Amino acid sequence: MPIKECKILTQHLDVEGITDxxxxxxxxxxxxxxxxxxxxxxxxxxxxxxxxxxxxxxxxxxxxxxxxxxxxxxxxxxxxxxxxxxxxxxxxxxxxxxxxxxxxxxxxxxxxxxxxxxxxxxxxxxxxxxxxxxxxxxxxxxxxxxxxxxxxxxxxxxxxxxxxxxxxxxxxxxxxxxxxxxxxxxxxxxxxxxxxxxxxxxxxxxxxxxxxxxxxxxxxxxxxxxxxxxxSMGSERYPGSFIFCVSGDVKNPGLFELEIGCCTLREIIDECAGGVRDDNDIKAVIPGGSSTPVMTPDQLDIVMNPELWAIPGRGEFQGMFGTGGIIVMDETRCMVDACLNLMMFYAHESCGQCTPCREGIPWVRDIVWRIEHGQGTPDDLKTLEDVCNNVAPLLSPAMSTICLFGPSWSYPMLGFLKCFRSEFEEHVKNKAIHA
Ligand SMILES: Cc1cc2nc3c(=O)[nH]c(=O)nc-3n(C[C@H](O)[C@H](O)[C@H](O)COP(=O)(O)O)c2cc1C
Missing domain, CATH: 3.40.50.11540 (NADH-ubiquinone oxidoreductase 51kDa subunit)
Known part of the structure; x- marks a missing residue:
């Protein structure tokens, strides 16, 4: 059955003059x-x-x-x-x-x-x-x-x-x-x-x-x-609809308001967003905004009901639902490059109040930059893990910062290492960009 949009909040968005x-x-x-x-x-x-x-x-x-x-x-x-x-x-x-x-x-x-x-x-x-x-x-x-x-x-x-x-x-x-x-x-x-x-x-x-x-x-x-x-809509604990934002390597990026739990992540990408551009294969999906850990193509059949997803440390499925910002990356994407892009963002955005963020995220950014630019060493992956685990271990409620900004960069960094470690290792081994 095709996915039907559940337009509560988006129903009148395109009505001419609705701002009046x-x-x-x-x-x-x-x-x-x-x-x-x-x-x-x-x-x-x-x-x-x-x-x-x-x-x-x-x-x-x-x-x-x-x-x-x-x-x-x-x-x-x-x-x-x-x-x-x-x-x-x-x-x-x-x-x-x-x-x-x-x-x-x-x-x-x-x-x-x-x-x-x-x-x-x-x-x-x-x-x-x-x-x-x-x-x-x-x-x-x-x-x-x-x-x-x-x-x-x-x-x-x-x-x-x-x-x-x-x-x-x-x-x-x-x-x-x-x-x-x-x-x-x-x-x-x-x-x-x-x-x-x-x-x-x-x-x-x-x-x-x-x-x-x-x-x-x-x-x-x-x-x-x-x-x-x-x-009457959605799940018992989380009723109603949710607006998903799909961007990245899809044919039809945009906003889709859907009943909570009505379909899987894969169905949103394939049916609402028209599938991957140029009919390429999916390589990675960030499911709920850039602070949620990246997922691999075999993990996409999870139903889009936050109840099933991890609230850090709990939940049946160890992925984060987050803000509904689904970013799709196809087979042409380099995961070290994608990771660097995010770590540069987070390093720029740290408020600098807590030492783990102020020192940790520029350190992580610099290491990923080195790896991406062919200057990585075998110890770098271990250092990345150590730094991130000291800030907030992946999907654990533990954290060493005042606010959740720490987990917001440590989870995605650890997620990239968990799912695409071999790509980081290849970069280090071959000392090459886009190994
Ligand atoms: C680093 C960080 C950034 C956040 N950014 C936003 C944001 O842009 N918009 C937002 O509504 N909530 C954001 N939140 C969550 C808010 O702290 C808060 O939980 C939310 O606004 C509460 O609204 P709600 O109960 O209606 O979800 C952010 C949280 C963190 C840790």
Whole structure:
């Protein structure tokens, strides 16, 4: 059976003029806000989202309603919602499309989510490179303000919620939730030690919830259609859909919104993305953004349900689901070169706060550079493994850094060595580029 797309969030992305509030309303937009502000308490909204079992789509798959329930019910000052639109993970480009093509869908979710957690303001944190997307978001906020959906006394409810956009400067670490909070406060984006967790002490030392763009975009749909509708799709633990981003050596790269668990990784590549370009063979697939370990062609028949994949240290299948950024590499690709490309990225993006990252990732990058350029030695592979295992052993919960940036480069490095060791050895032996 051909794979059917499950268009919840992507349904209206290509409707002409959908960025305009009137067109958005003609397609059912802002009905959920009416429903919420005219008849639901904040706790009713939290219960609805909890009942839907919506899980965060920013990579960690934490239950959204539960996260919201950690926020104070009677705040003694301002509380905040932060929406994470940093999306710097190579291979991942879904949030960018959601915000660019249907900003009101996100905004409706933002206002309802802020109401539920009793936030007085919401910040939409947008990566610096997405300038046009941010300007589009600001236009949507102004339209919603004119319609009394943002700002003072929303729809006469007595509730006031301000919504701001905030540009980042284009750094990967700003996507990590505590790095994002630091950046939003105007500081260097050096992640914070947890606890305290953001719900206790977030931005400006006030209770804060941070959610991904895709997560928040589901909220109006769940309010409109009910939690049972959402739970009728996907798996029991992870209902609903997911937007996969397929890039690399495929015929038809793009975004595909699919029901969770409806098909395998191989089927997404072959059927949704049209298979490998020039009908070449697949050599390697990065399944969920560049920080997930690479996989080999024999591992691609795993069903795309995060429940089956490794949460580091657990899970039946030792691969990471991640952000849904599937990068396909065909037989013409050199794995040492591909690995070097990623390690250069991570070395550039380390915030420098923790020694294992600050020293470790430039060291790893330099060794891989040497190997790729015909200057590797037999000891190099062992050194690579030692450095990475000191930072975060592959898919183990252990790590020596404050945040998950350490595993974000150590897992892929160890993954390349695990799956393509012979290619690294060939480079060392032959002292040649692309051995
Ligand atoms: C290094 C690093 C980068 C991250 N980048 C992003 C990002 O760009 N967008 C995002 O939503 N989450 C990112 N996360 C995950 C966030 O820390 C956080 O878990 C997420 O925003 C929570 O939203 P959710 O509960 O809706 O998934 C990143 C995590 C790490 C460790």
């Amino acid at each position: 509030i009137e067109v958005y309303k003609q397609h059912g937009g802002y009905q959920a806000i009416e429903k919420v502000f005219k008849g639901m308490s904040p706790d009713d909204v939290i219960t609805t989202i909890q009942d839907s079992a919506l899980a965060g789509r920013g990579g960690a798959w934490f239950n959204t309603g539960m996260k919201w329930s950690f926020m104070p019910k009677e705040p003694d000052g301002p509380s905040y919602l932060c929406v994470n639109c940093d999306e710097s993970e190579p291979g991942t480009f879904k949030d960018r499309h959601l915000i660019a093509k249907n900003p009101h869908q996100l905004l409706e979710g933002v206002i309802i989510s802020a109401y539920a957690i009793r936030a007085s303001a919401a910040y939409i944190y947008v990566r610096g490179e997405m300038w046009e997307e941010m300007v589009g978001m600001e236009a949507a906020i102004e339209q919603a303000r004119a319609a009394n959906l943002v700002g003072e006394n929303i729809l006469g409810s007595g509730v006031s919620i301000e919504v701001y956009t905030h540009p980042g400067a284009g750094a990967y670490i700003c996507g990590e939730e505590t790095g994002l909070m630091q950046s939003l406060e105007g500081k260097r984006a050096e992640p914070r030690v947890k606890p305290p967790f953001p719900a206790a002490k977030g931005i400006f030392s006030r209770p804060t919830t941070i959610n991904n763009v895709q997560t928040v975009s589901y909220v109006s749909h769940i309010i409109n259609n009910g939690p049972d509708w959402f739970k």
